[in-house]
Structures are given as C-alpha cells and as structure tokens.
Amino acid sequence: MSKTKRFFSGLLTIVVLVVALVVWIVLPWFAVAAIALAVAAWLAFTRSGALALAATRIGIAGLPQRWGASSVIVIGIAGVVGVLVAMLAMGEGFKATLSNTGGSDTAIILRGGSQAETNSVITRDQEPLVSNLPGIRRGADGRPVSSPELSQVVNLPSKADGTDTNVQFRGVGPSAWALRPNLKIVEGRRFTPGMREMVVGRGAQHQFAGLEVGKQVRLANQAWTVVGAFESGDSHESELWADVDVLGPTYQRSAYQSVTVALDGKNGFKQLAAALAADPRLKLDAMTTHDYYAKQSEALTKFLRILGIVIGTIMAVGAIFGALNSMYAAVAGRSREIATMRALGFRGSPVVVAVMLETMLLALLGGLLGALVAWLAFNGHTVSTLGNNFSQVVFQFRVSPALLWTGLKWALGIGLVGGLFPALRAARLPVTEALRAA
Incomplete structure (x- = not known):
C-alpha cells in the first residue's frame, strides 16, 4: 500500500510541477513585471524582505563552494532554453x-477550392479572360500587368550530401519582374523569352549544386543554361525561373497553374474578387499574394511550435528534477547554516524566499547562457525544408527578442518550480535537530 501511495504521490508531484510551469509560461509580460515589482517592493520595504535579502547574500556567497551542484542547474536549464529557442526560431524564420x-x-x-499552386489548373483559354478583369492594373503600354505561371518540381543534388532534392522550377510571364519589384538580378542577366535559359535564386544557389551562372543544368532531357542569379529576400529565392512558354511544352504542360496580377488601387482586389464570382465560366478564386504565402506557412509553423514546446517541456521536467536534487542537496549541506539563521530570528518566509531567489538566480544564468548559445549558433543559420508545393524552401533561423524572452521565462519557471520544495523543506527544518546533526 505504501508503494502505491508513493507512486501516486510522485505522479501528483509531476503533474503539479508541469501545471505550475505551464501557468508561469502563459503569463503575459505585464503580469511577470507586476510579480517582479511586488517581490522587489516586499524585499525593499519590509523587515521580512530585508531578512530574506540578507539570507540570500549568505547563500550566494557560498555558491563557489557548491559549484558542482550549481553548474548542474545552470547547464541543465541552458540546454532547455537553447533547444526551445532553436526550435521556435526555425518556425519563426520559415514564417x-x-x-x-x-x-x-x-x-x-x-482554380476554385485550390489551397496551393500544385493542385490548381487554369486553362490557356481562361488566361485572357482573367487578365482583362476589372481591378487589374494596366501598365504604361495599356496592357494588364499579369503573369500566367506554372510550377514544376524538379530534382537537383544538394550541396550538403549530394542527394536529390526537390526544387521549384517556376515558369513566368513577361510581367513577372514588374510584379516582384524586390527581385533584383545580382549576377548575370535575365533569361531571354523563348530561349531555354533560367535565372536562379541565391538561396537555391547556396543549397543546391550546379547552379552557378554560366553552367548548364540538364532537366527533362534538355540542357538549360543558368544566365543569372537574383535576390528577393523571400521564398522566391529558393526557386529557378524560366519563360513559362518554354517550360510548359518541355514538361508537356498545356495549362497554367496560377495567374499573378497587379491590383488597381485600394479597391482593386474587391473589384477582382467580385468579377471572378460573377463569371460562371471561370470558377476561380483570388487572394492577395501576401495572404496566400502567409497561409502556406501556417501548418509547418504550428507544427514546429508544438514540437518545440513538447520537447522543451520534456527537457524542462528533467531540468526541474535536476534542480530539485541539487537544491535539496544544497539545503541538506547548509542545514547548520539555516538552523543558525533560524535561531537568530529568521522566520520561515525569509528562508523560503532566500532559497527561491538563489535558485532563480542560477536559473537566470542558465537561461541567459542558453539564449546566448541559441543566438550565436542559430540566428541567421540557413536551412531548407519542404513547403506546401513539395519543393524546398530556403530560409534562415530567426532568433527574435520575443523568442529570447520566451526562453528566459522558461528558465525562470524551471527555477521557480525547482526551488519551491527545497525552500519549503529549509523553512520547516527543526532548529534543534539541525544543530544537533551538525
């Protein structure tokens, strides 16, 4: 029976620890700031607070003698924060x-109901109807700024390990350059319409072999010449571009997959959407390009966030128990010191706060170390992953201040929970027994 009780008691402790950590993590920044200000005011303006600060100074002064146990807490929490921030930074960078x-x-x-270009079809006889719909801006030549496009997934060897990797080969119309003004040719030139030439994004160049300007790439049993490289600062940098009227016949594609258009003023999108809905011949949907690409990132970003939190929680539970063991050992080793303070008039609350502050300080050091390592190792690190079109999207990890703050909250939460039970034990330590044992 005692074994069963101990099992359920231990299980309840784990549940309490996880719930306490989750509650702390979800607190908004102003709630954390309010708690910190309340604790600071208590320490500064009350007698118990002054005693707690004095006890904390004594504990901190003894940290060098307990560097082994202290380093367990610091390194354990640094590992949690580093992994958590890295996982979340991957999702933030992709998003x-x-x-x-x-x-x-x-x-x-x-096409109506399509979630991505891969499952969309726009026939060639529909394209002129689409391009002349109201809401589409016209250029200086009076023609609509419209680019019929298709996307073909091709295989290229990865520079990392030489394995075949999916890459998006996009066929574009003449207006594609005007529709993406942020896209700049940084080496070579644009492809010539009607020729089997391509331009490649810098991200694709860095990730995949054989895309240097001047080289030829064999795709669909045809030789394509790389004539230029471009930068755009977005997902297009992961792509290869060519003339849509050359790419389509090469892959026996008789239809387009999408049409990208420039909108005419603030009401352009409303006019375009209304015109599409009113024409039963088309059965097409429109989205702003910002909304379309933002939507493409939702699923993977959510998955990476959940995965990061799950892994972080598992590691955090381990770090909490590491902190518990270390602080229990520290309290046991300082039993005479704590008993002496109690005999001198230190009540339970100052002792509890002193042990908690000591643990939180170690947790803060671990959090700062983990955040620093994550920032130095991962911020700006370039990787690629599959996007919704089943081709690689090249992006950089993004370690933002918000993610660093999240990591520090996790660190402080681990310290808060990990120091609670040892602090309560220290406060309940019988003075006479502790002095006699010492």
Whole structure:
C-alpha cells in the first residue's frame, strides 16, 4: 500500500510541477513585471524582505563552494532554453520568409477550392479572360500587368550530401519582374523569352549544386543554361525561373497553374474578387499574394511550435528534477547554516524566499547562457525544408527578442518550480535537530 501511495504521490508531484510551469509560461509580460515589482517592493520595504535579502547574500556567497551542484542547474536549464529557442526560431524564420513574399498590391488567382499552386489548373483559354478583369492594373503600354505561371518540381543534388532534392522550377510571364519589384538580378542577366535559359535564386544557389551562372543544368532531357542569379529576400529565392512558354511544352504542360496580377488601387482586389464570382465560366478564386504565402506557412509553423514546446517541456521536467536534487542537496549541506539563521530570528518566509531567489538566480544564468548559445549558433543559420508545393524552401533561423524572452521565462519557471520544495523543506527544518546533526 505504501508503494502505491508513493507512486501516486510522485505522479501528483509531476503533474503539479508541469501545471505550475505551464501557468508561469502563459503569463503575459505585464503580469511577470507586476510579480517582479511586488517581490522587489516586499524585499525593499519590509523587515521580512530585508531578512530574506540578507539570507540570500549568505547563500550566494557560498555558491563557489557548491559549484558542482550549481553548474548542474545552470547547464541543465541552458540546454532547455537553447533547444526551445532553436526550435521556435526555425518556425519563426520559415514564417517570416513566406510572410515577406508578396504584398497587398498583387493577387494570385487559382482554380476554385485550390489551397496551393500544385493542385490548381487554369486553362490557356481562361488566361485572357482573367487578365482583362476589372481591378487589374494596366501598365504604361495599356496592357494588364499579369503573369500566367506554372510550377514544376524538379530534382537537383544538394550541396550538403549530394542527394536529390526537390526544387521549384517556376515558369513566368513577361510581367513577372514588374510584379516582384524586390527581385533584383545580382549576377548575370535575365533569361531571354523563348530561349531555354533560367535565372536562379541565391538561396537555391547556396543549397543546391550546379547552379552557378554560366553552367548548364540538364532537366527533362534538355540542357538549360543558368544566365543569372537574383535576390528577393523571400521564398522566391529558393526557386529557378524560366519563360513559362518554354517550360510548359518541355514538361508537356498545356495549362497554367496560377495567374499573378497587379491590383488597381485600394479597391482593386474587391473589384477582382467580385468579377471572378460573377463569371460562371471561370470558377476561380483570388487572394492577395501576401495572404496566400502567409497561409502556406501556417501548418509547418504550428507544427514546429508544438514540437518545440513538447520537447522543451520534456527537457524542462528533467531540468526541474535536476534542480530539485541539487537544491535539496544544497539545503541538506547548509542545514547548520539555516538552523543558525533560524535561531537568530529568521522566520520561515525569509528562508523560503532566500532559497527561491538563489535558485532563480542560477536559473537566470542558465537561461541567459542558453539564449546566448541559441543566438550565436542559430540566428541567421540557413536551412531548407519542404513547403506546401513539395519543393524546398530556403530560409534562415530567426532568433527574435520575443523568442529570447520566451526562453528566459522558461528558465525562470524551471527555477521557480525547482526551488519551491527545497525552500519549503529549509523553512520547516527543526532548529534543534539541525544543530544537533551538525
């Protein structure tokens, strides 16, 4: 029976620790600031607070003698924060790359109900009807700024390990350059319409082999010449571009997948959407390009966030128990010191706060170390992953201040929970027994 009780008692302790950590993590920054100000005021303006500060100074002064146990807490929490921030930074980087693609002044038109270009079809006889719809801006030559496009997934060897990797080969119309003004040719030139030439994004160049300007790439049993490289700061940097009227026949594609258009003023999108809905021949939907690419990032970003939190929680539970063991050992080793303070008039609350502050200080050091390592190792690190079109999207990890703050909250939460039970034990330590044992 005692074993059963101990089992359920231990299980209840784990549940309490996890719940306490979750509650702390979800607190908004102003709630954390309010708690910190309340504790600071108590320490500064009350007698118990002054005693707690004095006891904390004594504990901190003894940390060098307990560097082994202290380093367990610091390193354990640093590991949790480093892994958590790195996982979340991956999701943030992917989301930022796709969110930076497109804008509110352009729209992408897909087949009705399609979630991505890969499952959309726009026939060639529909394209002239689409391009002349109201809401689409016209250029200086009086023609609509419209680019019929298709996307073909091709395989290229990865520079990392030489394995075949999916890459998006995009066929674009003449207006594609005007629709993406942030896209700049940084080496070579644009492809010549009607020729089997391509330009490649810098991100694709860095990740995949054989894309240097001047080289030829064999795709669909045809030789394509790389004539230029471009930068755009968004997901298009992961792509290869060519003339849509050359790419389509090469892959026996008789239809387009999307039409990207420039919108005519603030009401352009409303006019375009209304015109599409009113024409039963088309059965097409439109979205602003910003909304379309932001939507493409939702699923993976959510998955990476959940995965990071799950892994972080598992590691955090381990770090909490490491902190518990270390602080229990520290309290046991300082039993005579704590008993002496109690005999001198230190009540339970100052002792509890002193042990808690000591643990929180170690947790803060671990959090700062983990955040620093994550920032130095991962911020700006370039990787690629599969996007919704089953091709690689090249992006950079993004370690933002918000993520660093999240990591520090986790660190302080681990310290808060990990120091609670040892602090309560220290406060309940019988003075006479502790002095006699010492």
